[in-house]
Amino acid sequence: MRTQMVMGGSSSSGMRDELAEWLVQPSVPTDDPLRWWLANRNLYPRLSQMAIDIHTIPGMCFHDAFLSITYHILVL
Numbered sequence: 001m002r003t004q005m006v007m008g009g010s011s012s013s014g015m016r017d018e019l020a021e022w023l024v025q026p027s028v029p030t031d032d033p034l035r036w037w038l039a040n041r042n043l044y045p046r047l048s049q050m051a052i053d054i055h056t057i058p059g060m061c062f063h064d065a066f067l068s069i070t071y072h073i074l075v076l
Contacts, residue, residue, distance in 0.1 A: 018047040 022044055030036045034055040037048045 018044045022047055 034052065037051040041048045
């Protein structure tokens with residue numbers, strides 16, 4: 001019998017292992033992963049919430065001067 005691990009390391013027979021279910025599914029190519037997770041919220045409620053949280057983190061942009069200074073510190 002396989003036990004499913006949930007937050008805090010406790011096991012619960014009532015909880016689905018959404019990650020294991022998602023990993024065995026065939027890969028579906030998509031141009032918009034956020035839209036895919038939003039459309040599949042009902043299939044993977046907890047996993048989709050984590051994916052949505054990650055995909056909505058704003059990207060960062062570094063100014064060229066910062067990159068140049070960083071390069072000189074790390075490489076030279």
